[in-house]
Amino acid sequence: MEKVTMYRCEYCGNLFDTAELSAKHEQRHRNIDGANEMLREGATLEQINQRYKIWSNVPDHLKEATKDNCFRISYWQCCDKPAYTMREIKMDGRIRLFGCGSWNGYYGSDVRIDSTDLKDIHQPDELFIDPRYESRW
Secondary structure, three states: OOOOOOEEOOOOOOEEOOHHHHHHHHHHHHHHHHHHHHHHOOOOHHHHHHHHOOOOOOOHHHOOOOOOOEEEOOOOOOOOOEEEEEEEEOOOOOEEEEEOOOOOOOEEEEEOOOOHHHOOEEOHHHOOOOOOOHHHO
């Protein structure tokens, strides 16, 4: 019989071999929570990254992007319009995009900050919402 000691993250319950790894993981939770609060309040991705160091760098074209900017991702729901906005920053640094392009109503997925999906950025007034589902937005 062997006694095993593990350290549990107080946020998600993940187990770690050392207290240091667990503490680092818990700090990441706090940073992501703070980053998401800043995102909801309208901060730019560059401002968020300067404070919480979520990514090694923010691509130049996204430095001033906020939750209000929208993105055109044609292969999502066969929509060639800017229908998706940033909703959340995930623990692994991916960004949750969500919107109502067409075809089947609302859709969202996570993309990496360096993804080509985030290359086609648009201003907030260009946001497209499929009129068939607009009342649910």
